Amino acid sequence: MATDIRLKVLPRVELRGHRYVWSRYGSQLITVAILFLVPLTGAARVDLYSGHHRMLCREADFREGLAGVIVGIAALYVVTFLINLACGRMFCGWGCPVGFLNRLSDVAQMKxxxxxxxxxxWRDRAGPYGHSFLLVFSCMLWWTSAEVFWAGFGWPTxxxxxVLVSSTAGLWALGWYARWRFCMTTCPIGLYYSFVAPSDGFGINFREGTSDGSADACLHCNACIKVCPVDLDxxxxxxxxxxxxxIALPDAPGNNHCLKCGDCxxxxxxxxxLAAERRGISEVPLRFGFYQGDQRIERNKEEPEEAATSTDQ
Ligand code: SF4
Ligand code: SF4
Ligand code: SF4
Incomplete structure (x- = not known):
């Protein structure tokens, strides 16, 4: 099972720290901030508790509030669609709060x-609970004012x-038990991204040899395969x-399923x-960005010998 192998490699990778770690927290902060700010600023909200519906930061009736929420959700969809159109499933790897929950659950379950x-x-253990709570709470604020949570002991409260406690527990369980399997087999958004916006020109590319073709840049250690959350090469x-x-697309190229998460x-x-000093090679065979040439280039191992032969002559 891919997750078990990943959890064995992840502690070493995580311990070293990396520039992507902070970028992931940054992009996740933006996602969560948007989820909170839309209802709290009154940009759009239906208030099923006290009827204080909002649209464009002013009081509104129910229909206007509902229209605002629908437009807000559609706007989020358009933004993620454009991101994915240019960069494949980049939203999965960096912006999706459920993907981030899976990541927090990985960290919490690492040895x-x-x-x-x-x-x-304690922080790592609490991460999935806290994130699940924030997500459910922010989504509820689109449909009710926050007052309902401290309005006494009536039935609305x-x-x-x-809803808050049970949905938080459900979301936590999804991240804890199903985790990336949900992304691989069940998430309709992931399926949709796989074939609507696969992006031919952006993602992970592989160069087996060094730039001058004289040696393998790749160690053939397979650490990249072991750490991939969705079981890709x-x-x-x-x-x-x-x-x-x-519901995943069968026979689609790995690139369609790649979350562009950068773990590899x-x-x-x-x-x-780790091997640079011993090998004298520091070129990284995997690169993240827009392809320059093919996505995958194997080293032609004949070339150096041919070159040597022609020099001898
Ligand atoms: S597959 Fe679905 S749940 Fe998983 S990261 Fe992508 S959008 Fe999020
Ligand atoms: S691409 Fe990198 S991680 Fe993957 S096998 Fe080669 S050296 Fe190892
Ligand atoms: S191939 Fe790399 S970027 Fe794509 S999902 Fe796997 S680890 Fe993430």
């Missing part, structure tokens, strides 16, 4: 290092807390992915860095 301080273990995303099951790059940079 702790014996030097990890207790407060970090009980109902609101009931980052060195060969042009080939069909292994069967995913569920993180692992690859670590492996190359």
């Amino acid at each position: 702790p290092n014996k030097n990890t301080p207790a407060w970090k273990l 009980m109902l609101a807390w009931g 980052p060195m060969n995303l042009v080939e069909s992915a292994s069967p995913r099951g569920g 790059i993180q692992a690859c940079e670590m492996m190359i860095d």
Whole structure:
């Protein structure tokens, strides 16, 4: 099972730190901030509790409030669609709050290092709960004012807390137990992105040899495969992915299923860095961005010998 193998590699990758870690927190902060700010600023909200519907930051009737919420959701859809049109499933890897929950659940289930301080273990354990709570709470604020949560012991308050607690528990369980399997087999948005916006020119590309073609840049260590959350081979995303099951597209190239999360790059940079002194090679064979040439280039191992032969003559 891909998740088990990933959890064995992830602690080493995570321990080293990486520029992507902060970028992921940054992009996730933007997603969560948007989810909170739309209803709290009154840009759009239906208030099923006290009838204080809002649209464009002013009081509105129910129909206007509902129209505002629908337009808000449509706007989020358009933004993610444009991101994915240019960059494939980039939203999955960086912006999706459920994908981020999966990541937090990975970290919470990693085998702790014996030097990890207790407060970090508690923080990692609490991460999936806290994130699930924030997501459910922010989504509820699109449909009710926050007052309902502290309005005494009437049924609206009980109902609101009931929905908040049960939905938080459900979301947490999804991240904890199903995790990336949900992204691979069940998520309709992921399926939709797989074939509507696969992006031919952006993603992970692989260059097996060094730039001058004289040696392997790749260590053939397979760390990139082991760390991939959705069971892909980052060195060969042009080939069909292994069967995913569920509603996923069968026989689609790995690139369509790739979340563009950058985990394989993180692992690859670590492996190359660890071996750089011994090998005298620091070129990283996996790259993230717009392809320059083909997505995958294998080293022609005949070339150096041919070159040597022609020099001899
Ligand atoms: S597949 Fe669905 S749940 Fe998973 S990261 Fe993409 S949009 Fe989010
Ligand atoms: S191939 Fe790399 S970028 Fe794509 S999903 Fe796997 S780890 Fe993430
Ligand atoms: S992690 Fe990097 S060096 Fe190792 S097999 Fe993958 S591409 Fe090659």
